[in-house]
Amino acid sequence: MRDGYRVAVVGATGAVGVEMVKVLEQRNFPVSSLRVLASARSIGKILEFRGDTLRVEELKEDSLKGEEIALFSAGGSVSRHFAPIAGKLGCVVVDNSSAWRMDAAVPLVVPEVNPHAVAAYKNKGIIANPNCSTIQMVVVLKPLHDAATIERVVVSTYQSVSGTGMKAIHELEEQTRQLLNFQEVAPKVYPYQIAFNCFPHIGPFLENGYTEEEMKMVNETRKIMEAPEMRITATTARIPVFYGHSEAVNIQTRRKLTAKEARVLLFKAPGVRVVDNPGERLYPMPIEAAGTDDTLVGRIREDLSVENGLDLWIAADNIRKGAALNAVQIAEIMIKEYL
Numbered sequence: 138m139r140d141g142y143r144v145a146v147v148g149a150t151g152a153v154g155v156e157m158v159k160v161l162e163q164r165n166f167p168v169s170s171l172r173v174l175a176s177a178r179s180i181g182k183i184l185e186f187r188g189d190t191l192r193v194e195e196l197k198e199d200s201l202k203g204e205e206i207a208l209f210s211a212g213g214s215v216s217r218h219f220a221p222i223a224g225k226l227g228c229v230v231v232d233n234s235s236a237w238r239m240d241a242a243v244p245l246v247v248p249e250v251n252p253h254a255v256a257a258y259k260n261k262g263i264i265a266n267p268n269c270s271t272i273q274m275v276v277v278l279k280p281l282h283d284a285a286t287i288e289r290v291v292v293s294t295y296q297s298v299s300g301t302g303m304k305a306i307h308e309l310e311e312q313t314r315q316l317l318n319f320q321e322v323a324p325k326v327y328p329y330q331i332a333f334n335c336f337p338h339i340g341p342f343l344e345n346g347y348t349e350e351e352m353k354m355v356n357e358t359r360k361i362m363e364a365p366e367m368r369i370t371a372t373t374a375r376i377p378v379f380y381g382h383s384e385a386v387n388i389q390t391r392r393k394l395t396a397k398e399a400r401v402l403l404f405k406a407p408g409v410r411v412v413d414n415p416g417e418r419l420y421p422m423p424i425e426a427a428g429t430d431d432t433l434v435g436r437i438r439e440d441l442s443v444e445n446g447l448d449l450w451i452a453a454d455n456i457r458k459g460a461a462l463n464a465v466q467i468a469e470i471m472i473k474e475y476l
């Protein structure tokens with residue numbers, strides 16, 4: 138590992154991009170130069186990094202020439218076009234979009250779960266960062282799977298608006314203000330009013346009746362956990378919270394796992410914090426998770442209705458562990474082991 142690497146953040150003005158720059162600084166990532174890129178709309182905008190000001194540049198075909206690592210969070214179409222270009226220029230891309238996640242040649246990595254998979258970055262010069270809801274679920278499921286083999290997962294999510302991006306954060310803020318002032322709201326980002334509402338609709342609906350977000354949770358979990366046979370079903374819902382996703386997760390394991398055993402395993406799990414003391418009204422909540430790095434798990438209990446079932450409640454900051462932090466952790470593995 139060297140003292141400094143040439144790093145670029147693509148989509149640096151977005152909800153995740155801004156956090157990527159912040160996490161690089163907070164974790165003291167060895168950066169010799171940092172470039173921040175976005176669309177032409179953002180040319181000249183200023184971001185701060187380690188007390189210096191960085192001017193946002195427009196992303197162009199040759200922008201990543203000479204860079205070593207690029208963290209992408211500018212949407213699927215930007216990633217589909219620019220990530221292979223970067224890869225060919227010798228710049229390793231950690232991509233937060235869904236564009237490359239299910240490409241068999243591209244590793245899909247959560248450092249606490251499958252760090253070894255990073256090695257396959259060599260195939261295309263791209264490493265995919267999973268979906269936010271998937272990341273926080275697999276860091277909790279991994280130690281339980283290793284101990285007792287998870288056969289089936291039933292998950293329902295309660296997802297904050299920041300996962301959709303800056304425009305959605307503004308939409309919730311604006312609609313909340315408007316409704317408290319007895320004004321009409323006009324949804325733009327979401328199909329319905331999000332303030333004071335909840336809808337089971339994230340991403341387009343597919344032919345099988347699931348949404349794209351739900352199938353991301355199914356397919357990505359299997360790929361990251363290297364468990365193609367794991368049975369998973371998901372319902373994903375958007376709720377009027379700014380930061381932090383919550384999930385109710387029910388698992389069935391091959392061998393019986395008591396709640397106590399699960400709690401002990403999760404106490405030792407990297408990146409996980411057990412917050413599970415109902416007597417003291419302690420359980421994970423998005424307001425606790427937001428701004429922190431840990432994935433919180435609580436309400437750990439044995440399912441009354443099936444053999445070998447466990448119920449869990451998980452919350453994490455979707456912009457940090459669900460996106461920016463996970464991407465920077467992947468970059469940390471890259472420089473330690475491969476660059």
Ligand code: A2P
Pocket residue numbers: 147148149150151152153154174175176177178179196210211212215301302303304
């Ligand atoms: P910009 O702010 O210039 O539009 P979010 O997920 O919060 O909506 O952020 C999306 C990020 O992706 C923003 O930084 C946005 O830049 C960037 N982006 C969107 N389209 C492009 C593009 N064609 N080229 C480069 N960056 C883009």
